[in-house]
Amino acid sequence: MKIIFLTLNFLFLSIPNNSVPGDGYQIGDVATDFSLPNVDGKMVSLSDFADAKGFIVIFTCNTCPYSVAYEDRIIALDNKYSEEGYPVIAINPNDPAAIDGDELSDMKVRAEEKGFTFPYIQDVGQQIYPQYGATKTPHVFVLQKDGTDNIVRYIGAIDDSSRNPIKVKKRYVEQAVDALLAGESPTTTKTKAIGCSIKTL
Amino acid sequence: MNPNRILFLILVTWYSFAQPKDVASLNYEQLKPLLFQESERVQVINFWATWCAPCIKELPYFEKLNQRDDVEVLLVSLDFPKHKQKRLLPFIEKHKLKSKVVHLDDADENFWINQISIKWSGALPATLIYNNNRRGFYEQSFTKEELFAEVNSYF
Numbered sequence: 001m002k003i004i005f006l007t008l009n010f011l012f013l014s015i016p017n018n019s020v021p022g023d024g025y026q027i028g029d030v031a032t033d034f035s036l037p038n039v040d041g042k043m044v045s046l047s048d049f050a051d052a053k054g055f056i057v058i059f060t061c062n063t064c065p066y067s068v069a070y071e072d073r074i075i076a077l078d079n080k081y082s083e084e085g086y087p088v089i090a091i092n093p094n095d096p097a098a099i100d101g102d103e104l105s106d107m108k109v110r111a112e113e114k115g116f117t118f119p120y121i122q123d124v125g126q127q128i129y130p131q132y133g134a135t136k137t138p139h140v141f142v143l144q145k146d147g148t149d150n151i152v153r154y155i156g157a158i159d160d161s162s163r164n165p166i167k168v169k170k171r172y173v174e175q176a177v178d179a180l181l182a183g184e185s186p187t188t189t190k191t192k193a194i195g196c197s198i199k200t201l
Numbered sequence: 202m203n204p205n206r207i208l209f210l211i212l213v214t215w216y217s218f219a220q221p222k223d224v225a226s227l228n229y230e231q232l233k234p235l236l237f238q239e240s241e242r243v244q245v246i247n248f249w250a251t252w253c254a255p256c257i258k259e260l261p262y263f264e265k266l267n268q269r270d271d272v273e274v275l276l277v278s279l280d281f282p283k284h285k286q287k288r289l290l291p292f293i294e295k296h297k298l299k300s301k302v303v304h305l306d307d308a309d310e311n312f313w314i315n316q317i318s319i320k321w322s323g324a325l326p327a328t329l330i331y332n333n334n335r336r337g338f339y340e341q342s343f344t345k346e347e348l349f350a351e352v353n354s355y356f
Binding site for chain 1: 250252253254255279281308309310311314315321322323324325326340342
């Protein structure tokens, strides 16, 4: 597998491509692991989850109404998929110096209020979200484990109705994870939704 | 006349004066013609919401731009439908916005975000600038100087 990846990388180096460097991950890329502080005071890494088959990584925050509108749906995703091997990992990418309400202490309050069942960790120094290419909250990356690598299999929205949960018709993340659990590739791999720009100084 | 009735009349009168002009709620198909107008003027379409702090910060620059005769500004609000009466209309009234405002109420974001620009990831604020010769999409915040310089580059 490694050799195939290396060969592909080598091939891509010689082919001009249209993506701008720094655009973040594309489908099939290996996502970076991290070690970031959780609301419970402990550090969290993807490698901590030995039994996981993959992850539903969601860049989200306290202060964006679109993120807040999705909180219950994010909890539902974790309830449905963590036991199946796809736990939710929520990462707050905002620099707390750039916006009131996104300090780790604020995140802890929100996690307790809502009863988050998943890690809610802080992207300290804003080092991780640019590598993923997250541009907004919420922004989802579904990863599938391959040995010690985590391969990006889906990027985008949770579903097709951010502002009104009653009008949801397509549950993109569920479709992607269901496909991976069935040993298939997700048919829809990239979607878009409105969100809040990530706040940095 | 009993006091309740008087109070009711006062409230009705106050309400009818206090209500700002209504803002149209459009789906994408209804908004689309406004994004593809044939015009001599440069069209500036700003996507914003009352809860979006960086959007609010740059709104005065768009208002200033709208005073120019050679530019037309449209502010497309992405406020939640349930907040239109409670937040959007009072905000427009309070800040006395002169630019045209519409409310985009269309659930299928995955469809219309790409229709508006393939470059748009969906983050707010975002701005579309176009004329008969050129279209540009900007997923960013502007300073006043940046916004005016960018618009001037269309002439």
